[in-house]
Amino acid sequence: MPTGDERGRLALAGAADGVASAVALPERRWRSAGARSGYALPLALAALLLVLTVVPVLTVIVSSFRPSGLPLSDGWTLQHFAKVWSTASTYRLVADTLIFAAGSTAFGIALAAVLAWLVERTDMPGRDLFRAGILMPMATPPLLLAIGWVLLMSPSIGIIPSLLGSVFGEGAKAIGIYNLPGMIFVQGLAYVPTSFLMLAPAMRNMDPVYEEAARTAGAAFGQTLRRVSFPFLVPALLSVTTLLMIVGMLTFDVPAVIGQRGNVNVMSSEIFNLMNPANGLPAYGEIAALNSSLFVLLAVGLYVYYRATQQSERFATISGKGYKAARFRLGRWRPVAAGFVAFYFALAVVLPFLALLWTSLVPYFAGFQTKLFSLLSFKAYATLLGEPRLWEGVVNSSVIAVAAAIATTVLALFVAWTIVRSKLRWVRILDAMSMIPISVPFLMMGVALVFIFFGLRAIPIYGTVWIIALGHLIVFLPLAARMMQTGVLQVHRELEEAAAVSGATFLANLRRIVVPLLRPTILALLIWLVVHSLREFSVAVMLVSRKNEVLSTILYSLWDQGEPGQAAAIAVMLMLVLGGLVAALTWLTRAGRER
């Protein structure tokens, strides 16, 4: 048994006594939590993150220069880029994609900004209820939202065209959803919860003293808003705009459900079609070239996002706590404001859910007609529940959700703890690496994994649930790492130092101090990840085959094959499960805040 002193003896790299301490940086690896973990853990995490986040992106880029379009083949070429960018329709595609992304971002943020202002800065009635329910639209993922709205808006038989027709005459019935504005509307609705969650704190934390100072300096209400309040929101607005633009450039849910049928092609649907050609092998080279071109655009976006979030942290330190924000008095507009919020909930949750429920219960899809009431039945559910394919999907989705949630949480915990606690200066690179997937659209990450594992037979996960779980781990890592960092930052450093001084090893400290203290964060993150894995479509759709179908892809294929009743039945069940999980999440985060 070696003594403590002997075990403490370390090889000290090079720093002879005479060398000035300023250059003796290697000595910093002597760390409090035990000499071995001080260096090994950050290095291991860096290697893991390199494989998980940098390699997929590089694979796509490399593939776009390979003649065969596969990363491990030989030769270099620019032909794929030449082909893609010499086709006239590519420019049309890019234009439509930009219109779709920008339009839905603008619509979503505008709606969310009004909602956030009403909830955080006015005396609107029922604002606490709204704040409690703001997570609910998470139970309506874009895929379900899109299907729900298609059902509501179907030409001639959808309930909304019928209503418009009876009020404004037959001409109004022609309002369609299978076009860019329709896609923008639905995608924008889907953006509201995220935008709200990012804008509301900015509005809440704005110390009214700045506004009061402006008012006493003689500024009118409008001037105050424009010159003082708005500049405070700019960083938050910029960061949410960038994030949503990146998502919008390659989201596939809405383009799949609405765009495909309306022949509105955007980048994501084009890539999907290229990956699933009617015959022959996919044109991997062109797919990679499209993705790489897009990545250049996104790299610019990410840079803006990074700058903006840096800035918003700077602003956040200005505001303090312990003041009561002055609320704007709405007066006789109070019922109008509450009505507006209720209207949003109707559009984002209630109407799509009712449309899906109705469709799942009617014997044939014929819009909303009162004469169908007597024919309502659970037949679609009965058929579905007798299908082995559904049960396989349930098992696959559950396995993926649980595996991805646990793996992502564990990885996020280690990454976050290392970033916050390590004294090594280069651990900040872990932060940057864990954020990379934010700049990679879900669909593109799916493509990258296909490229990697299609050729890499040594790791036989292609075509299994594990490749989808891996995809989810990667795409959800940035948010998980950020949430976990916030959690670790709230654990006072001395609580861990007290454990170390008490004799606790690195693992004992993690198990007995860090994890128990982070329990609320860990639970909330687990549920959030399960919800998002269950509803996720864009990654899964690129990675599914016969053997590893998940609920969202089964739902889409039923919908695509003209089985709206069964698709709606899955959607209703999924929404109920997601709703339950979101309710649990809401309760957890509120309970956590009250502690």
Added chain:
Amino acid sequence: MLLADRLRKEYALADGRIVTAMDGVSFRIAPGQLYTLLGPSGCGKTTTLRSIAGLETPDRGVIAIGSAVVFDSSKRVLVPANRRKIGMVFQSYAIWPHMDVYENVAFPLRVGGERLREAEVAARVAKALATVRMEGFERRPATRLSGGQQQRLALARALVMEPRVLLLDEPLSNLDAKLRESMRLELRRIQKSLGITTVYVTHDQTEALAMSDIVAVMQDGRIVQEGDPRSIYLRPATRFVAEFIGSTNFIAGTLARMSNDEALVEIEGGSLRCAAANGFAPGARVLVSIRPEDVTLRAAAAPAANEGGPNRIRGRVVEEIFLGSLADHVIAAAGAELHVWCHPASSFAPGTEVVIEADPARCVLLPEKA
């Protein structure tokens, strides 16, 4: 016994500047002593304490606890914090909120190398809680303790392992003034009865003077003076120490001559006799430190006492500040504004011509620089 030898630590700030937190810190603490590191924030006292605990790693130097070397940069020895067997009380107390009082105290017994039987754990926890007078609180959740109770709990947790050394990092700074005074006495009582070698970090000079066997005053990463509280207060070695501990007045002058027991300093409008000190050459620019409580005021008109006794300086009252327990008078004299603390009953109106009297033995000679 605790030994620190030429500890050195530099930090690189985000903007690339290098800060020296410890610049050759050395000391030796005898067994059972309470040794205080006293200084303003940023002086390196906390870095020194955390280096002893193993929470920071110095760039260079040696630290030994008892006969065991726990850190030696030249021999590449580094014992991690969890194997140094020390007790530490943190500034924030660092009470784990997810455990009750019992589990907090029992934690060091549970994570150490040796596995103790539960009965043994219970006995040692009970003993530690008895030491800090917290019997009966075992099952109280840690979140439901007052500041003073948290402080006692933190101390019990630090003592339960019967460590060789106890480290206290500003343990009283989060308590209100009344509680701080009683905890000060209690801490010292416990420390003395256990006879445990203790390092105490504080920026509060009163605390340091009241509790310590030895006080080390730190400035810019160095120990500038070390000694028992009385000698530090009565014979500060530098301008910084004189100013940081207690209040004082400085009168600038030139050393005229030095005898075995007295030095003569030429000041504006006269001269001062001071206690003799080493290391000064005649003709050197010096400062004379005179504490405001060591001076008496007389009206200039009043008959002077016997010649050759105290130093006498003529001055004029600028301001009188009544503080209850004393009356602080600001006197313009010898080219400076001097504070003089008088009995609250005596009062000299602004404008009054006065004579200041100071015992030469209480006038301390200091180098002008630093």
